[in-house]
Amino acid sequence: MFSKQLSVFIENRKGRLGEVLGVLKENDINILSLSLADTTEYGLLRIITDNPETAKKKLSDSGFSTMLTDVLIIKIPHESGSLQTLLTLLTENGINIEYMYGLSVNGEKASVVLKAEDALKAERILTENGVEFLSTDNI
Amino acid sequence: MIWNETKECMSRDEMTALQTARLKKIVDYVYHNVEFYRKKMQKVGILPGDIKTLEDIKNLPFTTKDDLRDNYPFGLFAVPQSSIVRVHASSGTTGKATVVGYTRHDLDIWAECVARCMTMANISKNDIIQVAYGYGLFTGGLGAHSGAEKIGAMVVPMSTGNSKKLTTMMLDFGVTAIACTPSYLLHISELLEQEGKIGDLKLKTAICGAEPWTDKMRTEIEQRLHITAHDIYGLSEVMGPGVACDCQFHNGLHVCEDHFYPEIIDAKTLLPAGDGELGELVFTTLTKEGLPLIRYRTKDLTSIDKSPCECGRTSARISKFRGRSDDMLIIRGVNVFPSQVEAALIEVKEVTPHYMIIVDRVNNLDTLEIQVEIDEKYYTDEIKGLEALKNKIGHVINQALGLNAKIRIVEPMTLKRSEGKAVHVIDNRKLF
Numbered sequence: 001m002f003s004k005q006l007s008v009f010i011e012n013r014k015g016r017l018g019e020v021l022g023v024l025k026e027n028d029i030n031i032l033s034l035s036l037a038d039t040t041e042y043g044l045l046r047i048i049t050d051n052p053e054t055a056k057k058k059l060s061d062s063g064f065s066t067m068l069t070d071v072l073i074i075k076i077p078h079e080s081g082s083l084q085t086l087l088t089l090l091t092e093n094g095i096n097i098e099y100m101y102g103l104s105v106n107g108e109k110a111s112v113v114l115k116a117e118d119a120l121k122a123e124r125i126l127t128e129n130g131v132e133f134l135s136t137d138n139i
Numbered sequence: 140m141i142w143n144e145t146k147e148c149m150s151r152d153e154m155t156a157l158q159t160a161r162l163k164k165i166v167d168y169v170y171h172n173v174e175f176y177r178k179k180m181q182k183v184g185i186l187p188g189d190i191k192t193l194e195d196i197k198n199l200p201f202t203t204k205d206d207l208r209d210n211y212p213f214g215l216f217a218v219p220q221s222s223i224v225r226v227h228a229s230s231g232t233t234g235k236a237t238v239v240g241y242t243r244h245d246l247d248i249w250a251e252c253v254a255r256c257m258t259m260a261n262i263s264k265n266d267i268i269q270v271a272y273g274y275g276l277f278t279g280g281l282g283a284h285s286g287a288e289k290i291g292a293m294v295v296p297m298s299t300g301n302s303k304k305l306t307t308m309m310l311d312f313g314v315t316a317i318a319c320t321p322s323y324l325l326h327i328s329e330l331l332e333q334e335g336k337i338g339d340l341k342l343k344t345a346i347c348g349a350e351p352w353t354d355k356m357r358t359e360i361e362q363r364l365h366i367t368a369h370d371i372y373g374l375s376e377v378m379g380p381g382v383a384c385d386c387q388f389h390n391g392l393h394v395c396e397d398h399f400y401p402e403i404i405d406a407k408t409l410l411p412a413g414d415g416e417l418g419e420l421v422f423t424t425l426t427k428e429g430l431p432l433i434r435y436r437t438k439d440l441t442s443i444d445k446s447p448c449e450c451g452r453t454s455a456r457i458s459k460f461r462g463r464s465d466d467m468l469i470i471r472g473v474n475v476f477p478s479q480v481e482a483a484l485i486e487v488k489e490v491t492p493h494y495m496i497i498v499d500r501v502n503n504l505d506t507l508e509i510q511v512e513i514d515e516k517y518y519t520d521e522i523k524g525l526e527a528l529k530n531k532i533g534h535v536i537n538q539a540l541g542l543n544a545k546i547r548i549v550e551p552m553t554l555k556r557s558e559g560k561a562v563h564v565i566d567n568r569k570l571f
Contacts, residue, residue: 007520009513011550037522041547044520065513065551069520098521 001133002070002123004052005113008045009065012038020045023062029055032136033113035101048073048103048113050136071115072123073103075132078110086131090116093125103134142258142290143251146397147452151445154453158400159193161425166190166199169431172217175210176433196402196423197411201434204237207376212238217431228276229375230474230540233482236276239375240429246285248426249378252395253286253371256384259393259450260346260369262316264291267341271305271319272349272472274298278379279349279472283318283371286381292316299323306330313341320472321347321356321368325503328363337364346371348380349472351460351570357389370459376435377422383457388449391456398426401455402434403443406464417442419464420457438465462571466564470498471505473542477563480509483539487532489517493554499567507544509536512551 010016017036024031024047033048049055052068059066076082090097096117103111111134116122126133141147149157167187169176179200180186189195207215208231216223224243228236241249262268268287272279280298287294295312297305306327308314317324324345331337342364348371360368372392373380382399383392394401403418404411412418420437424430440461447453468475477496484490490511497508511532519525529546536544555562 005520007518009518009525009548009550011553039522039526042525044522044525046520060515063550063552065515065518067515067518067520 001072001135002119003048003073003113003134003136004068005071005115006047006049006052006055006059007067007069008047008059010043010045012041012043017043017045019062020059020064023058023064024049024055027054027058029058033101033103035099035113037099046099046101046113048136052136069115070119071113072119072126073111073113073134073136074126075109075111075134082110083112086112086126089125089129089131090122093121095122095125140258140261140263141451142255144451146395147255147393147454149397149453151453154396155193157397158425161397162193162196162400162423163187163190165423165425165427165431166433169217169433173215173431175206175215193400196400196434199423199434201409201421201436202432203436204232204376204438207237207239208232208235211235213240215430215432216240218242218428223429225281226276227278227281227375227379229278230476230479232476232478237376239278242428245378245427245429248398249282249381250285250289252378252398253282253381254289255393255395256369256371256381257286257290257292257346259384259386260316260371261344261367261387262287262290262292262346266292266315266344267295267312268292268316268318269295269297269305269309269314271297271299271317271323272380277473278373278375279318282373282379282381283346287318302327302330306334306336309342310336310339315341316344316346317342318346318348318371320349321352321360321370322350322471322500322503322505324360324368325356325363328360329503332363340364342366345369346384348372350469353570354389354459372457372460374437374439376430376432377424377437378427382422385456386448386450386452390448391444391458393448393452393454393456394443396455398424400425401443401457403441404436406438406440412442415442415444417461436464438463438467440464460571468496468498468564468566469570470507470540470542473540475507475540475542479539480536481563483535484509484511484532486535489513489528490532491551493556494563495554496564497567498564505568507542508547509544510547510549510554512554513548515551 037044098115100114170187223240231237270283274280345368371384373382383394385392400423402421406419420439441457445455495510532546
């Protein structure tokens, strides 16, 4: 099951990230997880929110370049080695990961947000192996 | 030393007589050998016989870079292709290059003019000169090369691209003169300073051109390298380097005016400007066979001084350039028109039509940055996708300009939109 991740292109300018967050706050959009991939000139902010469509629209209206991407939010046990087990499964099936970041959840389960090169195959393999996904509605 | 005292020191009356005779001849020549000129003259109702004095030149139509483009590649050549022995090419305002052709006689004249300039820069047969302009379609390398050979100097044809090899040979060979762009020479001086080798140099003179530079920059070069530096000017359409150069008095650049007749016009009204007035420099080639040009608008802003110089030369001097009457940039000695960048970017579907060219000078080397906005539907949320796009744009720009540019992707709607003529260039260098 895929979830929508919102990506925002941000130039490396002072206060720019704060402006993105400001737009989300004004529109009462909650961030469940985020990652910032940065280069010397720009960054890509990737956000999991409870309302990606609205967040995209509001940010676009404010002049940001945004896009929605399908990612997998994968439940894993909150214990040592669980992420490695997951990656081994993907590796053995020849799936490359584009990027990945953690998503904090209370309780015994942790989760990671993952985008694979072959997203559909990744989803199938993980499902076949009994891996659970979260959606932005039930995190 | 003066290379050709007869031509460089003749009285104003003698020069006027020579120029008048040559002007009449060249106008007659182009009328009968180049359809473009014939039609243009017929259109304004002027015949070769109507040109009787130098002043009559004002009745002749101008020629521009666009005319060369419209007649690309060889349309303005006045001789059959079999008489052309070489071509060079420079940037055009859009995709196609500006192509120029030379007969063997043209090459001889060119070498003669460069020889005069080399001599003005105190270079002689006893010198070892590194020519560090690009060799190839650009006129700088081969032009300086042939002039240096003509005076009998020992020529080291370095071309561009390897500063380490250049400084090594400069030291090992005991090089005494160098021909390159002024900014590159400053860069070289920095390298030599870092190595603590300035004191080991035999260098005594430099002949720099292909880009505008200030007196302040000349002083800096002279002080850092303990040499004298001279400004050589030229443009491929008219000939190449060697059209003019400054002598040891640095009081303007002596024009080889027996071959290139200079005029200054008001760039707006196109009427002749008065003596000493600032305006656009216009050249008529008086002796060229391959690609003769009548009243070619250089777009360079300067003024002319026809008074004799302390050095003994009487040739007209043009002042250091004060700017351009068009939007051409000179980056690392390469002519760049913003329209070339625009035309190149149109080929890249991912970018919007908005762009900004930012030119600066860092450690004496020109930097070129091109900022682009990405069409939102081509955004990717992966760094590698954006980097691949940057590389793609960089490649397209390199193909168009012959220069490496740093490509910067900026956020949408951040590049200035202006009403009317858009501003596409920020030049942070202080060249004029």
